[in-house]
Amino acid sequence: MPVPAEDLPVTAAAADPSPPPGPVVTGRYDQPPGYGVNRPRGSDSWQFTFTLGGSGLLSQGAARARAGAGDLVVLAPGTAHRYTVAPGAGSRRFWWTHCRARPAWTAWLAPYAVSDGLYAVPSVPGVLHGRIDAAFFRMLADARGPAEDTPREDTPREPDPVAVAHGSPARELALCALEEVVLLAAGGPRTPVPAPDADARVRRAEELIAADPGAPHTVRSLAESVVLSPSRFAHLFTLRTGRSPMRALREARLRHAARLLEATDLTVERVAAASGFSSPCHFSRVFREHHGVPPGAYRAGEGR
Structure with missing residues (x-):
């Protein structure tokens, strides 16, 4: 079921801490300076963000990570977190997804752990950005139902789309696309950022x-x-x-x-x-x- 971006809160309120963990909720935002989300009680679901342009700051508990173009940052549920457009950045364009992570993903992300529950995969090679972007667009299509085709590069794309995958087939298809994102970002031949010793x-x-x-x-x-x-x-x-x-x-x-x-x-x-x-x-x-x-x-x- 598609949900317009304007129908979702930009800044989390006490009564709306995060999307629930069951469905897969995916969106693409282009946010100006001053945008931020603060969840003092944390989230019930995992959150994945892939930055397309600009810069953002994300925190999970006391740990911090900066997200620039080509960075994948993942926040686990259960810990207070916050994310904003970085000071001095004109904006931040990014994909985001809330869902229940598959168990195998934490092992792939483990080399990029900044702290418990915060994973930052930096500088995903540019040659992979197109595939990651396409995978997120495919998540939007799959969330709306398996009958829709994956958008082609020449297809006009709705700005800031948001979609929620409720049913089992749509949810599993969306998770498969997100799994491709995690594998492309974390499984490439790169040297991970060293975790704290x-x-x-x-x-x-x-x-x-x-x-x-x-x-x-x-x-x-x-x-x-x-x-x-x-x-x-x-x-x-x-x-x-x-x-x-x-x-x-x-x-x-x-x-x-x-x-x-x-x-x-x-x-x-x-x-x-x-x-x-x-x-x-x-x-x-x-x-x-x-x-x-x-x-x-x-x-x-x-x-x-």
Whole structure:
């Protein structure tokens, strides 16, 4: 079912966060300076944008990507995002699609991950732009129904068209066209933009723990500090260090407590609190398990 562009909101409102994930919604925009979409609650669907001209800025959580001509940027659902015409750019012409991504696509996009949920495939070779453009136009035709032919290069084209593929045949045809876009953009013989170094992000988290082991760190707070989802952060941290983030935090707190016992006359209760333990009893039990003696005996010189 075709939907005119003027019937869709330009700037997302609280009651209209994004198109639903079921249908495939495709459009082509030519937007002037000042255009922007802000979705504080994120989107329920994946969003794919391919820039034809001008420049835009896109963000997913704390991560940022710039989109110029020939750049494909993909935003995963579930995280606050925003996109605008870049400051100083006259406009931004781009294709966009909202849909539920096929599982295989994330593996193709993985080398271009800027952060969890933000993928930026830069500088798609110019020789592929025509094929990508044609694939998007084919998505528009397929969204309207399989009976329509793919527009030829000499066919007049409606400016800023938008179409929604509801039925199963139309949706699958549109997804096949989008899959061609992703393969052409991400599968070409090019060097991907390096993703942020996983080791650097793990080291940053370790530095945060070491700097203040008594702080109320959690997997979520540490993950947010290095712009990762909690599950991805925990996986990377364990892979790189051989221990979970919470185990590393507990060991850092125990080292900090041991130094306080050796160098200060703070009570065991205050050492426990300064080292981030929830109660003196819990601290004494964990300390004894680790050092073989309780905190008071350790202070007296036992177990060192």
